[in-house]
Structures are given as structure tokens and as C-alpha cells.
Amino acid sequence: MTRYNHPTRILVALDCIIFGFDGEFLKLLLIKRNFEPEKGKWSLMGGFLNEEEDLEVAAARILYELTGLRDIYVEQLQTFGKVDRDPVERTVSVGFFALINIDDHDPEAVKAHNAYWISLNDIPELIFDHAKMVELARERLRYKAALHPLGFELMPEKFTIPQLQKLYEAIYGMTLDRRNFSRKLLSTGLLIDTGEKNENSATKKATLYKLNREKYQDKFHEFWNFMPDTFLI
Amino acid sequence: MTRYNHPTRILVALDCIIFGFDGEFLKLLLIKRNFEPEKGKWSLMGGFLNEEEDLEVAAARILYELTGLRDIYVEQLQTFGKVDRDPVERTVSVGFFALINIDDHDPEAVKAHNAYWISLNDIPELIFDHAKMVELARERLRYKAALHPLGFELMPEKFTIPQLQKLYEAIYGMTLDRRNFSRKLLSTGLLIDTGEKNENSATKKATLYKLNREKYQDKFHEFWNFMPDTFLI
DNA sequence: ATGAATTGTGTTTAGTTGACACAATATTAC
């Protein structure tokens, strides 16, 4: 096979910023490394791009390996290419941004990788430029969730409007008006009333909704407005 | 120096999608290749990432080489990593999205690279996956320009509101109401009246404005709304 | 002077947003 002559071949890594929501806090799935390099320190889940592997396939592989999940919400975040970002060897890393329902992950796989769900408010020091990746992913989440119905990717199959509101309050670190939030959400037509109630509640049981997936697919790229206009990025 | 053992090192390329606006049409700066591979065909301006070079520095280098411009609007678009995207050799390419004032570029440099400004409505067949890059860049432009005051990056230093409107109409392929557009723009406080008029006009001379750069910097990341609500991505 | 093309500004109506009130439901304490 013909090859390009002059340029340098470089390692291409992938790192995954995996978000979950436990009903109260936004969390990231982080790894306490029991392998080299930087053994004993915290990092994102990552891996290298193989010779015969599409980039997106590699991301799905790495996410599956840690969570046991396929077909979850993934998008490219950004590629990080500072010369000295990895002290071992020049490595360019493509960051991937994933949202999962925290109840769906495979605990065995997570345990096997020595991974833990860590609250976004409590992220430890991370290796390399992973803190920058996390910060960018957080901004991306705040950005997109204000415009697109992204939040549902973090919710269980059936959920209540108050639960959803708690998610948005966690994302933006602010309290929202219950009544306006409910009106806005219901007006999107994205929610289907399951007829069931949340039996876990100690007071009035909230209605359980599920996502209207057809409408979600169709209208995902439209601009919506899930946050008050007073909110600024 | 220690190196990682197992993974394959891969070529990392950069490709630049460079937008300009000539007052009527949105255009891309494309290259008619007088070099291998794919000599004689059209492509984006690109290059390879060097061993001792930051990714963003490489993008700025490639953009400078073609346009003679520094400090222009650049953002990462996406990284393209299909196995067979480059038939010569496995290459991952980071796409960069650039907006320039079409009057500012260095014609010598453009000529030296055998590059031409091609209307977005008239893009020729492009090598590799460059058509996909262009399509994604176009979507990104449509997305961001609806929310952020991105359009100014494509305008000359002094411009009129009708000129700006023509740009938005070119981006979205739709006509806009002159009066509502003007009101919306002026209400942002981003425009400074230079006191001058556009002397090129054969009829009533429009006011020349310049960008309030301080406010532009400050408020760029706020959500604005430069397109009617009836507009959908 | 008059007409044609273009620019600048104003008005109106419909719809949306944000602030806030009250009623209904479920559990616990008494």
C-alpha cells in the first residue's frame, strides 16, 4: 500500500465523559486507575483507536466495555491535541460525551474497571487534560440541554415531571419555578402519560410519564427553550 | 522516552472549511489540487499535524498559509475517523471551521495554492469525505448563526444592516422581514453607527455600522435569536 | 418635478413568559 512519506504518525486516543443522574446529583463515571501510566490516580475511561476501526466504533466499544450498554447517547465533544498533554508520548485524544440512565449500567463491568460514579460537584484531580475535557463536556451539556430535549437520555424509562425538574436544576445549579417548568415541558408534546403514579412518594404521588420517542426523534434538532430566558450560559 | 507499546500510530490530518461572503453568496475557499494524491480534483485546504505542534497551532498555520490571515474565527468542527476515508493510508482528520472577511484574504497566497472561492450552491465533487465535512460545517454555521452573533465574522469592518440581512438570507436560504430584522439587530446593542453612509448605493444610502467588539466579546456566548421562531434547523 | 428603488421607523395584534395563588392528594402525628 502506498503511504504518505513526510508526516509523523501519532497515537490517537479516545476519552469518554459519561454522565448519569441519580435523582439528586449529576454524576460522572470515573476510573481509579489500577494500571499504568498514572496508576492510582483518577481518569476518564479511555482507549486507543485501532488500525482497522472507525472512530465512532471505537467510542462505542470503549463505552460498552465500561457500562455494558450499547445504543446510548454519544456525541463527539472535541479533539484535544496539545503537544504535551500526555507525558508518555505524543497522543491526540478525541473526547466523547455520553449520557446514560444510571440504573441501566452493568455494575460488574464498572466494578471490573475500578470505576465509580462521582458527583460533578466533587470531581477529584484527574490525569492529563481530563479536567479540561470534563469542564468542556459540562458546558456542552448546559448548552445543549437548554435547547434540545437532551435531559431524557439521563432519565429512567418512566419518570415524573418533578424528577425531570430536579435534573435541570442539577445541570444549571439553580431552582426553577415548578409551574412554569411543567407547563413548558407538557407543551412540547414529548411526554406520554403512562396512567401510573410514582408509588415511592410519601406525599401526593406524581404522574409517571414516558418519552414520546417518535416525536423526540423528529423534533430533536428544533430549537426549544427548556430554560428561562433569564438564564445565561 | 517511554512509549505506549500496543496501539497503532496513525496519521492525523487537518482540513479547513473556510467560509466567506461576497455580498450575495456564501462561498467556500476550495483547492483545485495540482499535487498528489487526487491531483486535478477539488478538495478542502488541509495538512498534517506535526510531531511538535499543538492541534490548534497547526490549524492556524494551515489557514495562514492559504489566506495570509491570522486571528480569524476558527473552531473545531469534528474529527473524521472512518477507516477507509483516505484510500492512501489510514488518516484521522480534524475538521476546522473558519469564517473570514472575503476582502481580507491574500490573493497571492490563494493563487499560489490554486484555490478559488466557490459558491456554496455550486460545490464541485470533493475528494475523500470532504463533502461530508462541508455539509456538517454548513449545518454548524446555520446552527450557531441563529443563536450567536457569528455573522459579523463574515462582514467587512464597516457594513450596513441590509448587507447583514443578505448574509443571513444566504445562510438560511430564505427571505427575512427587513423591519423585524433591523429592529432585532439594533436591539442587541452590538452595532455602532459610524456616521457614514454606504456611497455605493444608487438609491437611499444605508448607514454604515461597525461591530461593538467589546460587547461582542462579552456577550458572544449568550443565547440570542437572530432568526424568526418559525425557522427550523 | 416625477417615478422607482431602497432605507429608516412606527403600529398593532397575537402569543409567550415569568410571577404568583389555590386546590387536590397522600402520609404522619395526634
Added chain:
DNA sequence: GTAATATTGTGTCAACTAAACACAATTCAT
């Protein structure tokens, strides 16, 4: 069993914003 407490569901209203539309002003050609 009734009251108190916490939570959920629905409604109202005033202020604001957007979209549609009208008219006056400017400039040049005739």
C-alpha cells in the same frame, strides 16, 4: 378520624416579545 405537613396539578394575570404590516424619507434617473 382529624389536623398538619409536604408535595403535585392547574389556573390567572400583567409584562413582554415577535410577526405582520404601513408609511415616510432619501437618492438617482428621467
